[in-house]
Structure formats: C-alpha cells, structure tokens
Amino acid sequence: MRILxxxxxxxxxxxxxxxxxxxLYGPIWKRDVxxxxxxxxxxxxxxxxxxxxxxxxxxxxxxxxxTMRFNExxxxxxxxxxxxxxxxxxxxxxxxxxxxxxxxxxxxxxxxYYKGLRENTAIIGFSCLPTENSLCRSTGTDIVESGxxxxxxxxxxxxxxxxxxxxGHDMILEKEEFFDENVTHADIQKYIQWREMRNDMFKxxxxxxxxxxxxxxxYNSEIxxxxxxxxxxxxxxxxxxxxxxxxxxxxxxxxxxxxxxxRERVWDSCMFVDYSLVAGPHNFRGKRADRLKLWxxxxxxxxxxxxxxxxxxxxxRCVDTCPVDINVLTIAEAFTSCEVPAK
Amino acid sequence: MTKTQQIENPYIPEPARIVRHYDLVKDxxxxxxxxxxxxxxxxFTYNPGQFIMLSIPGLGEAPFSISSTPSRPGILEMGxxxxxxxxxxxxxxxxxDIIYIRGPYGNGFKIDQMRGKDIIIVAGGLGVIPLRSxxxxxxxxxxxxxxxFFLYGAKNPDEILFKTEFFQLKxxxxxxxxxxxxxxTSGEWTEAxxxxxxxxxxxxxxxxxxxxxxxxxxxxxxxxxxxxxxxxKIPKNQIQMTLERKMECGxxxxxxxxxxxxxxxxxxxxxxxxxxxxxRELI
Numbered sequence: 001m002r003i004l005x006x007x008x009x010x011x012x013x014x015x016x017x018x019x020x021x022x023x024l025y026g027p028i029w030k031r032d033v034x035x036x037x038x039x040x041x042x043x044x045x046x047x048x049x050x051x052x053x054x055x056x057x058x059x060x061x062x063x064x065x066x067t068m069r070f071n072e073x074x075x076x077x078x079x080x081x082x083x084x085x086x087x088x089x090x091x092x093x094x095x096x097x098x099x100x101x102x103x104x105x106x107x108x109x110x111x112x113y114y115k116g117l118r119e120n121t122a123i124i125g126f127s128c129l130p131t132e133n134s135l136c137r138s139t140g141t142d143i144v145e146s147g148x149x150x151x152x153x154x155x156x157x158x159x160x161x162x163x164x165x166x167x168g169h170d171m172i173l174e175k176e177e178f179f180d181e182n183v184t185h186a187d188i189q190k191y192i193q194w195r196e197m198r199n200d201m202f203k204x205x206x207x208x209x210x211x212x213x214x215x216x217x218x219y220n221s222e223i224x225x226x227x228x229x230x231x232x233x234x235x236x237x238x239x240x241x242x243x244x245x246x247x248x249x250x251x252x253x254x255x256x257x258x259x260x261x262x263r264e265r266v267w268d269s270c271m272f273v274d275y276s277l278v279a280g281p282h283n284f285r286g287k288r289a290d291r292l293k294l295w296x297x298x299x300x301x302x303x304x305x306x307x308x309x310x311x312x313x314x315x316x317r318c319v320d321t322c323p324v325d326i327n328v329l330t331i332a333e334a335f336t337s338c339e340v341p342a343k
Numbered sequence: 344m345t346k347t348q349q350i351e352n353p354y355i356p357e358p359a360r361i362v363r364h365y366d367l368v369k370d371x372x373x374x375x376x377x378x379x380x381x382x383x384x385x386x387f388t389y390n391p392g393q394f395i396m397l398s399i400p401g402l403g404e405a406p407f408s409i410s411s412t413p414s415r416p417g418i419l420e421m422g423x424x425x426x427x428x429x430x431x432x433x434x435x436x437x438x439x440d441i442i443y444i445r446g447p448y449g450n451g452f453k454i455d456q457m458r459g460k461d462i463i464i465v466a467g468g469l470g471v472i473p474l475r476s477x478x479x480x481x482x483x484x485x486x487x488x489x490x491x492f493f494l495y496g497a498k499n500p501d502e503i504l505f506k507t508e509f510f511q512l513k514x515x516x517x518x519x520x521x522x523x524x525x526x527x528t529s530g531e532w533t534e535a536x537x538x539x540x541x542x543x544x545x546x547x548x549x550x551x552x553x554x555x556x557x558x559x560x561x562x563x564x565x566x567x568x569x570x571x572x573x574x575x576k577i578p579k580n581q582i583q584m585t586l587e588r589k590m591e592c593g594x595x596x597x598x599x600x601x602x603x604x605x606x607x608x609x610x611x612x613x614x615x616x617x618x619x620x621x622x623r624e625l626i
Contacts, residue, residue, distance in 0.1 A: 246598030279427025
C-alpha cells in the first residue's frame with residue numbers, strides 16, 4: 001500500500017478540500033456528548049482519539065429511519081438518506097466494526113439501506129491512543145490494513161498517510177502539493193517509536209483468543225446466574241456496541257383517514273425481554289441469563305453461521321457504559337478464572 | 344447515487360390476492376393466495392419447509408410457513424392461527440382482498456437426502472401446517488420415495504386440521520396415515536387416542552438407514568418424538584425438524600431468530616437432530 005507523508009500544518013486545509021467528495025461527517029461535541037455527526041467546521045472535529053459514546057455504526061445502520069412508505073397501492077422504499085459523505089476520524093476499531101457489519105448486512109441478499117450508506121461514504125481513518133478501557137490490542141483490532149480510503153497516523157509534526165483505495169488516491173491528487181513520497185529513516189523511526197509507545201499504553205487486556213472455547217465449555221455454568229442477577233436488561237451494552245446490528249420494524253400510520261404510513265426501523269436489543277417474544281404469547285428467551293449468554297456468544301465465540309468469528313472489536317464501550325459492570329472484561333475474567341468478581 | 348429502481352431491496356413486499364379461504368377449525372384459517380402479477384405467480388417456486396413474510400400495511404409483518412407444495416405451482420397455501428394483532432387483521436380480510444408477501448425464505452427440507460428412503464412425517468397440532476407441504480410433495484412425486492408414514496396428533500377431534508383432506512388420504516394405498524387425539528371429546532372419534540408417540544407402536548418394521556423423519560409440533564413434543572425415532576435407530580442427521588422463532592427480516596439481518604450463532608431464517612428453519620446436539624437452544 002502506498003504511504004505518504006504530510007506536514008501537520010496542512011491538515012485543516014486538506015480536510016476542508018474533502019468537501020468536494022461529499023458532506024463531511026466525524027466526531028464532534030454535541031450537547032456534551034461526543035458523537036458522529038455532520039461537520040460544519042473542520043475545527044470542530046475531535047481527532048485526538050477520544051471515543052464517541054455511540055459508535056460509528058449509527059451512520060450506516062441508523063438508529064431510527066423510514067425504510068419504506070405504504071399506502072393502498074403497496075410499498076415504496078425510501079432512499080432519501082443516501083448522500084455522498086466523507087467520514088473523518090474513524091479509529092481502527094471503528095473500521096474493523098464496519099468490516100464485521102459488512103459480513104451481516106452485505107451478505108446476499110444485501111441490506112439496501114446499509115449498502116447504500118456504505119457505498120456512498122468515504123472513510124478517512126485516524127490513529128488513536130488507547131483510552132482507559134481500550135481492549136483492541138487483545139482483540140487484534142488495534143491496527144487496520146483495509147477498510148479505509150485514507151488513514152492518517154498522527155506523529156505530531158507530520159502525518160503518515162496510508163492510501164487505501166482509488167478514491168483515496170483521487171483525494172490526494174486534489175492536494176498533491178501537501179504530500180511527500182519521501183518517507184525518511186527518521187520518519188520510520190518515529191513511527192516505530194509511536195507504535196511502541198502506543199502498545200505500552202494499554203492498561204487492560206483479556207484472553208480473547210481462548211474465549212470461544214471457554215464460552216463453549218461454560219455454557220451451563222452457574223456464573224451466568226450471577227451476572228443475570230445483576231443485569232438490568234437496559235440494553236446499553238447493545239446500543240454502544242459497534243457490532244450490534246439488531247433492529248425491529250414498526251408500521252406507523254400517518255395522521256390521516258387513509259391507509260398511509262411508513263415502515264420504521266429502530267435499533268433493538270437482545271437484552272430486552274420481548275426480543276424473542278412471539279404472538280401466543282411464547283417467549284423463546286424469557287430468562288436474563290439466556291439473553292446475556294446470547295450476547296456474549298456473539299461477541300466472544302462466533303456470530304453468524306457463515307462468518308463464524310467473534311464480533312468484539314475491543315473498543316471498551318461496554319466497559320465504559322454498563323451500569324452494573326457486566327462487560328467483555330468482567331465476563332472473560334469470570335469465566336477464565338471460574339470465579340465471580342469480588343464485590 | 345444510482346437510480347432507485349436499480350437498487351435491489353429484499354424487504355419490499357409484493358401484492359398477492361386472497362383467492363380462497365375457509366376455516367379449518369375455530370381460529371385457524373386456510374388461505375390460498377396468488378401473486379397479483381400472473382407471471383410472478385407462475386414462476387414463484389420454493390422448497391417444502393420454506394416460509395414467507397406476510398404484510399398488512401400498517402399492521403406489520405410476520406413469518407408464515409408455506410403449506411402448499413411446489414409441485415402444484417401458482418397458488419400459495421397457508422394455515423394460520425388467529426393469535427396476534429397481524430393475524431386478527433388478516434382474519435378480517437375477504438376473498439379478493441390484497442395482502443403483501445415476500446420470500447420464499449429459509450432452507451426447507453433436505454429433499455435430496457430423503458429421496459429413495461421411507462418417509463416418516465410426525466406432526467403435532469399446528470405443526471402439520473408446514474409438514475403438509477412435504478406430505479403432498481412426496482405424494483406428488485411418489486416414485487421418488489419409499490414407504491410413506493404420516494403420523495398426526497391433535498388435542499381433540501375438534502382441533503384436527505385439514506380433517507376431510509387427511510381422512511381422504513386414508514383411502515390411498517401408497518400412504519399409511521395414523522391419527523390420534525389426546526382426548527376424545529366428541530365420542531365419534533374412530534382413530535387412536537393418546538399422545539402422538541403412541542402411534543409409533545403401529546409402525547411396521549423399518550430399515551433405519553433407509554428412513555428419513557420430519558417432525559414439527561409444539562416445543563414440548565420434540566423430546567418425546569425424537570426418543571421414539573432414536574429407538575428406531577434412525578440416524579440423527581436423518582431426523583429433520585422445522586422450528587419457529589420471532590422473525591422480522593427473513594434474510595439474516597435483524598437478529599431476532601438467532602440460535603447460538605445461527606439464524607433460524609437463513610440457516611433454518613429446518614434443522615436436523617444432529618444440528619441440535621451441536622447448537623444449543625434449538626429445541
């Protein structure tokens with residue numbers, strides 16, 4: 001892959017130039033929450049590596065949107081959300097999460113909404129430094145080799161820029177004068193030191209590689225009951241998880257006297273008690289322990305018959321978010337040590 | 344963005360007309376539907392054991408087993424119990440009314456593995472609806488299969504679905520029909536009384552390696568029926584069952600029908616007993 005060098009002083013102007021490729025999106029502060037949203041001013045972008053509360057999936061698998069309109073004549077799909085976009089500031093874990101979501105949503109038959117949003121969005125990745133709860137070194141998602149158009153590694157006075165696609169190449173060509181092909185020995189040294197510094201910054205880790213077997217062996221463990229007892233079924237873990245893709249559909253009538261309305265799609269959570277409830281009523285997963293088990297099966301063992309890999313990308317959001325400390329770390333520790341966490 | 348017409352959208356339901364309906368028993372109705380587009384109706388094909396998603400605009404969408412056989416194309420048949428919001432609205436529909444369908448979805452029965460073998464169909468209650476598809480498929484392609492045994496149990500004679508049809512089958516020499524009810528409330532029941540597993544006593548000797556079983560019924564039934572099939576020494580991968588789960592998309596995206604790391608809608612709804620030993624939560 002082609003790697004170029006850019007002086008840091010050009011960053012703002014370069015990012016500004018990307019507007020010709022689409023509407024800019026990236027992490028910005030909004031009502032005291034860091035979130036991926038439309039960027040009016042590139043100075044608002046937060047590119048220092050801080051995590052957004054809600055992961056980048058929201059731009060590709062929107063929290064709530066209208067999939068189609070219906071009336072007496074039938075159903076008409078709604079693709080009004082498609083626009084050319086440039087997403088700036090995706091971290092390696094964000095990019096890995098999109099590659100995992102691709103496996104679900106782009107597998108034939110592709111989800112047309114995700115596909116449309118994905119195909120119309122350029123990904124400009126940015127390096128980050130570990131947060132308090134980052135686990136991406138454990139999950140092998142701390143670096144990224146594909147899934148971006150450009151990827152910027154911040155080495156203070158310079159950026160090393162990985163060119164990951166033909167579109168990324170075109171973006172560079174627009175501001176060719178900012179980029180230097182001549183990566184020196186000193187630059188390489190700087191990069192290596194940065195990698196080492198970053199590797200040493202991880203405060204937490206877990207035994208991700210062995211978790212599929214441990215999950216399988218622990219299926220009937222009473223440790224699940226300990227966690228089930230604490231779980232509030234609030235669904236926060238699923239909302240903040242970058243690889244949670246579940247959704248539910250609801251038909252909503254317009255306020256008219258006619259048969260007119262929309263089929264709305266909203267994020268769902270397998271932690272909710274009615275997640276597996278069918279008419280009858282019969283609930284296939286009425287117990288909290290069964291719902292927790294399902295979530296951790298997907299995150300730490302395998303998800304999807306076709307692409308059976310664990311879905312956790314180590315962002316640490318469940319560690320940050322769960323109000324009762326149920327997360328990949330406490331689960332992995334409890335099942336590895338066969339002991340429930342000390343109070 | 345490319346023109347919207349070029350976007351393939353598997354979620355868009357297609358209009359279909361109710362061409363005929365009648366009540367099977369109380370709150371259970373039989374529907375025959377046909378795609379409004381005649382070409383689509385004639386080209387629409389499926390495997391026994393597959394399902395469709397049925398929509399009523401404003402009321403939502405839910406999965407329903409196809410009860411007809413692809414060997415009789417053109418019309419789709421379903422047996423539906425009035426049990427929720429959507430089915431209540433469906434029961435208010437009249438002949439010629441339009442509903443919306445998409446599919447077919449799911450894997451269906453492994454018919455290639457069943458060819459040349461004796462077939463044992465075991466249905467409990469509503470479970471007979473999806474099995475009616477494979478039943479008629481085998482009858483329509485009678486030369487491709489060995490002996491055919493159809494075991495069907497319901498709670499009482501008033502809950503036997505497709506009663507006329509199924510009793511007519513008893514006149515055929517190429518199928519052995521064994522029916523039972525848990526309790527005879529009518530006093531006029533001429534068949535067996537007792538749970539469906541009791542019917543296994545009436546089966547003749549079979550060659551287990553040359554036999555295939557398909558099972559569908561209420562969750563409680565599987566354990567007991569499978570015990571009987573295992574007693575007959577039928578290999579675990581030759582026992583197929585079709586399962587029900589909550590489904591919203593039908594194509595492996597929405598997550599609701601997940602079982603371990605499989606999706607009932609794409610990896611199922613037909614699973615073998617062997618699968619259930621490897622993937623928990625199946626039955």
